Amino acid sequence: MSRFSPNAEGPIGDWQTSKDKLKDCIQHILHNKTFSDCQFKVQTKSSSAQVFQSHKLILAISSPVFEAMLYGVMAEENKPIVVEDIEPDVFKALLEYIYTDNINLVSSDHYCELYYAARKYMMPYLQKKCMEFIESTLNNNNACKTYEFAKLFEEVSLMKDCLDIIINQTESALNEANLKDVKLSTIITILDLDFLNIQSEITLFNAVRTCANNNNEDKGLKRFNSHVFINCYLIVTLCYCFISLIVSFTYFS
Incomplete structure (x- = not known):
């Protein structure tokens, strides 16, 4: 008579005998779905659905939220749990951390998403x-996006570090390639800073234009014509000239 493992295809192969540590056994059941008793259907607007098999007990001892979700009074048996606010790759990394204590991600963006999942x-x-990881990889190329992340989760120290980089390396921080998906409100915050290390106000003008054209939340701004942007540029330039005159007058007085 053949023996079969629960929720897995094929006979049990006595795989436990090849594992000398508990963590190796736990890693095995993650990747082979052995003894799995719950499912997660993970899908966002930008990704197709993926189904992850998991184990209630392991999730519950790792998170009070999972415990309430899987063993609480509102727990539903035999129904996939739908997750629509976490990317599948990030949810996979979350499970791998729970089972193995390792994080298999490389980009700061993914770590920001994993931070959200952990929270x-x-x-x-x-x-x-x-x-x-986010703090260790902070640089002029991701300072603006990381600032938005820090502001969203009220990470005050990280916000300050981001602004310090933006202030001291403004030209590179506001490079067009670094402003993808950055909100216009973030650029406005930067414009309000007392000092920026720039060669020309054109840097600020281009940053405003880039965010207005590329930012999905500001679709209406895409319809702005060139005259509007020229006016914005003139306003910024006049403000800087006015400030310079005040500083010069104060100095020579």
Whole structure:
């Protein structure tokens, strides 16, 4: 009589005998779906649906949110749990961290998304690891986007670090390639700073134009014609000239 593993195809192969550590056994059941008893259907507007098999007990001992979700009074048996606010790749990384204590991501953007997932499921140690990576990879190329992340989650220290980079490396931080998906409100915040290290006000003008053209939340601004942007540029230039005159007058007085 053949023996079969629950929720898995094929006979049990005595795989446990080849594992000398518990973590190796746990990693095995993650990748082979052995003994799985819950499902997650993960899909966002920008990604197709993926289904992840998992284990209630392991998730519950890792997160109070998972515990309530899987063992609480509102838990639903045999129904996939739908997740629509986390990308499938990031949710996969979340599960891998729970099962293996490793994070298999490389980009700061993905770590920001994983930070959100860790916060959602109340996993403070994972939040800390994500924040350490985000801080260690902060540079002039991602300062604007990281500032938005820090502002969203009220990470005051990280916000300050981002602004310090933007102030001291304004030209490169506001490069068009670094402003993809950056909100216009962020550029306005930067314009309000007391000092920016720029060679010309054209840098600010181009940053405003780039965000207005590329930012989805400001679609209406795409219809602005060139005269509007010229007026914006003139206003910025006049403001800087006015400030320069005040500084000069104060100095020579």
